[in-house]
Amino acid sequence: MMLTIKLPQVFDFHQVPHVFREDGIISGYRHPRSSALDCVLSSFQMTNETINIWTHFLPTWYFLWRFLTLYSVLDFCNEQYTWPLLVYMLVICLYPFTSSCAHTFSTMSPEARHICYFLDYGALSLYSLGCAITYGLYVMPDCWINSLLHQYFIPLAVFNSLICTSLSCYSRFPELEYPQWSKVLRTTAFVYPFLFDNIPLFYRVLVWAMEGCIHNDAIYNHCYHLIFAFLTGFLFASHLPERLAPGRFDYIGHSHQLFHICAVVGTHFQMEAILSDMNSRQLWLTANTSKPSFLGTVGAVSIAVVLNLAIIGFFLCKTHMGRKLHIFIL
Template identity: 40%
Template sequence: MWTVKLFKVNQMPSDFQEPFIISKYRSSRSSLLCCLKSMFQATNETLNFWTHFLPFLYFLWKLFALSFVHNFLMDSYTWPLCIYLISVCGYLFGSCTAHLFNCLSEHARHVCFFFDYAAISFYGIGAAIAYKFYVFPSSWIGGLLYNSYLPFAAVSAVMCTISACSSRFGDREKLKKILRLVSFAVPYLFDSIPLAARLYLCYSEDCPDESFRPHLRQFLIAPMVAFLFATHFPECIAPGKFDVVGHSHQLFHVLVALATNDQLNALIWDMVHRREYLNEHGTKPTFFWSLGVGLFVFTANMLVVYAFSVLIKHQYFFRKYTGNMFYKMKGRAKVNGVANGTDKKSS
């Protein structure tokens, strides 16, 4: 009664198949109740859900706890930290819900991950806002990059969402994977320029900033995350052995959550201990350049998700206008029958 029937990879439509994951798939036509039940059953998505749901609860608690320490409502200097924490909660919640409900239908699967990509993009601009007002090296404040950083970060965040969503069209899996990886790597690398410069200057000048180590740790985790995403290690060397526990996406989630915690601790230290200097020499946060930029990216991302959610039903649009340039299109996956644990013809 409290379990759902699970399937092997050869019983699933192609859109639901994951590389090197052989078993423990949920029905591609699950009900909402079956999705909720699967939270407590050993499926290949269970730990994908919990490895971001538990961090979501932790960072939500941090948001509320810090709101009592720092006056988020009245102190504009704390607004970048506030929007950063909101974006962290957003990407974690978007990730865990996407993994929980992506088996409702083929269309729902695409839409779930559209929201996931938008949430990651929103987190990117949240981090960029915090970097702008707390992390920039002292010698860079007032320079060209300092003044143009947030507009470029906002544009790259929205373009990231568009590019990542478009990667769900087509049948060339390697190209789709590369496009998705590049979609997130480019804005990450741009957003990290002030952090990389700060780390270099801190190391070369032997500065005593206590934020150096957590900043460095979260920066060094990034290539590990990219490696797991690109290679599907360790399941690639033992298909079927890591279907439930230990596959790359779970490790990816854990590393991302740990890096985010380091990032938060470093940002809090910078915000508190650099306040006097930044208030005197830097640009003070305003509503427009903190919460306003975050709201702009959030709104733009929701429009992108809506547009792609409609277009995914009409794939001929991409077949006609992008198929020749990027990759050929495929028709809708045929669902041969897995509806809530029983064979069922797709309607």
């Protein structure tokens, strides 16, 4: 007897609750009460989330492969100089995987949607912290080494990660009543730590440009990363091209898919730039500054994980209480 699998049905925007609707996306929605199995099966059929799932799931394996390759040649356990890279490689494997899972299982219920994206935001805030750790220890301009900014760069980045998670999670609550305000809050939540993390890089790029653009592999890759980071933010905030032609880009080519691709490509260039800086500046950095500490690398991320989970737990309780109040009123 032949085994047949029935793929889940897809719906138009007017057939799903407002919380599941996306600007400019008319069709391809999954059932708002999908089972976990239906969510997994839907990743193998064409919906408006399918490419979102795969554009972060496949890069997860690419970054994991790069991490394992580096692990085979570097002594992450005993060589302190590599600890910032260890943290960075872990978070660039984490954030696309978490995003892929969020897009896969977010249609199990409105509550599940909040949970999925709370965790997604938390992973992104940890990614921003991982960037700050490597930038503070490998990318910081020579003239800023041992400065006040250099000394407090990572503690400030830990604080920024908490702001990022808090603001992005909170932005989901006014989403239905004040969608524009919600978008502003969420965009700010991610732009703010990005700008802070890249302060050392902005300075280095400016100096590099003023010196006549001397060939530098690390700076070239950093510039490519900044270009794709700008595109990522622009696509996230603008909802282009689907806003100009609702329904035309429901399955392929809408802004969320494009911003996923730009984010991953940007992360690739960022990784290459960090590796280049790490290798080319090792002798100078080890001679002019102290070695990376456990507290400033793995410890900082561990503290941020605990605190971010506490923030997510708070908003989960808030979501659950709001749901109970809504049912009581009804």
